[in-house]
Amino acid sequence: MKISAQIFPRPVALITTISKDGSPNVATFSFIMPISFEPKFVALAVGENRFTLTNLETTKEFGLNILKREQVRLAQICGSYSGKDIDKFKLAGLSVEKAKEIRPPLIKEAPISLECKVEFTQKFGDHYLVVGKVVREIIREEKFDPLLHYTGDSFFTWRSLISP
Numbered sequence: 660m661k662i663s664a665q666i667f668p669r670p671v672a673l674i675t676t677i678s679k680d681g682s683p684n685v686a687t688f689s690f691i692m693p694i695s696f697e698p699k700f701v702a703l704a705v706g707e708n709r710f711t712l713t714n715l716e717t718t719k720e721f722g723l724n725i726l727k728r729e730q731v732r733l734a735q736i737c738g739s740y741s742g743k744d745i746d747k748f749k750l751a752g753l754s755v756e757k758a759k760e761i762r763p764p765l766i767k768e769a770p771i772s773l774e775c776k777v778e779f780t781q782k783f784g785d786h787y788l789v790v791g792k793v794v795r796e797i798i799r800e801e802k803f804d805p806l807l808h809y810t811g812d813s814f815f816t817w818r819s820l821i822s823p
């Protein structure tokens with residue numbers, strides 16, 4: 660059984676990066692984890708053949724754009740093709756916004772975007788753990804239903820908050 664079917668649900672984000680020659684890319688990630696409150700740090704696990712990894716290694720910056728439940732189709736499109744082969748911004752009809760502290764663009768449709776600078780990369784098995792420091796945050800919506808991932812093409816939605 661895949662680890663994604665053992666540890667779930669996980670929030671879904673579109674990770675935006677940029678190549679050395681300045682062309683942007685976007686890809687879907689659910690292996691994401693908050694690490695520190697103050698300053699904020701986040702971690703991603705990036706598969707070894709992802710174009711996103713090449714960009715992260717060369718330009719060391721990324722945008723983490725959280726998705727909401729209505730955006731499941733965007734998650735599927737940006738997670739099904741590689742930026743090596745296709746412009747996923749066009750394919751998914753995404754609107755971009757210029758970031759202030761990093762070079763990759765942000766996704767305007769996302770309720771939250773975090774501008775991050777890579778501080779650490781280490782290979783573990785078939786993925787690379789990439790840790791980024793959050794250098795700016797953009798909150799477009801405070802109340803939204805996050806899109807949650809199970810495994811493969813299966814997602815969850817969030818029903819209600821519970822308190823112990």
Ligand SMILES: Cc1cc2nc3c(=O)[nH]c(=O)nc-3n(C[C@H](O)[C@H](O)[C@H](O)COP(=O)(O)O)c2cc1C
Nearest residue numbers: 686687688689690705706709710711738740741742
């Ligand atoms: C919902 C969803 C979540 C995904 N999560 C991850 C992830 O956390 N790490 C990863 O390496 N790939 C993940 N993928 C796969 C990548 O998005 C996919 O391989 C994509 O084509 C990579 O694009 P790139 O080559 O442009 O970087 C996910 C795919 C989907 C649909």
